[in-house]
Amino acid sequence: MLAVSTWPLERRIIGPLSPRVDFLTAAIQVAGQVDRLPSRPDGPAPAVARLLWRFAANIPGAADSLDTMHPAAVAEAARAERAVHEAADAEHRAAGAVRARERLDEIELLFGARSR
Secondary structure (H helix, E strand, C coil): CCCCCCCCHHHHCCCCCHHHHHHHHHHHHHHHHHHHCCCCCCCCCHHHHHHHHHHHCCCCCCCCCCCCCCHHHHHHHHHHHHHHHHHHHHHHHHHHHHHHHHHCCHHHHHHCCCCC
């Protein structure tokens, strides 16, 4: 996990669906980069294919196997699942941000607070 103090508070809050939404967003970005790589007759480099497969294997409908995987299909499946979770995740993050603004001072809002 990475958070930067200059990001909006809603982005720095982690809700129950945030790890999945972030995973799907990363899958979309990786698939997009893989799709933009120059074509090779034998497909993407093995390390690139394995990286994309690590995402695809955890997204329903993204790919049946490493050999049949296509970056565009991985991105499409990730977008479809992210659309299911994105609104609920945004609501959880927004509600957490409201609670944080009510309870934390300016320094704690930027850098976090100890558990109380």
